[in-house]
Amino acid sequence: MSHIQRYIQTPIMHRVVEANGFLFLGGIVADDRSKDMSGQTQEILEKIETYLAEAGSDKSKIVSATLYATDMEQKDAMNDVWKAWLDPAALPARATLGVSELAPGALLEVVVTAVK
Numbered sequence: 001m002s003h004i005q006r007y008i009q010t011p012i013m014h015r016v017v018e019a020n021g022f023l024f025l026g027g028i029v030a031d032d033r034s035k036d037m038s039g040q041t042q043e044i045l046e047k048i049e050t051y052l053a054e055a056g057s058d059k060s061k062i063v064s065a066t067l068y069a070t071d072m073e074q075k076d077a078m079n080d081v082w083k084a085w086l087d088p089a090a091l092p093a094r095a096t097l098g099v100s101e102l103a104p105g106a107l108l109e110v111v112v113t114a115v116k
Helices: 037-054 072-085
Strands: 004-009 014-019 022-028 062-069 093-098 108-115
Touching (some): 037 062, 037 072, 062 072, 072 093
Parallel strands (some): 062 093
Antiparallel strands (some): 004 014, 022 108, 062 108
């Protein structure tokens, strides 16, 4: 029997849904969309860290990440922040996809799966 726990409800979703020891985080964007790619990436990663902590986990337990970027020419700036945030020995599986648009002003949206 599956155990499902939900954390951090918004009007349209829960930020984190736990099922059978996995934590699924919905798409996360920066609140301050005046920031450049590095700034938005940093803000998103800080949110992820907060959401994981609320669910009893941390960034070292991220197993998969999908990043949606509106400008693939800024991927290096995004990667620099990503690499500084994670331990090289604990990098998750990851895909980065170029998309035509996200929320207005959003340069990046990140979806992650972690374990408890």
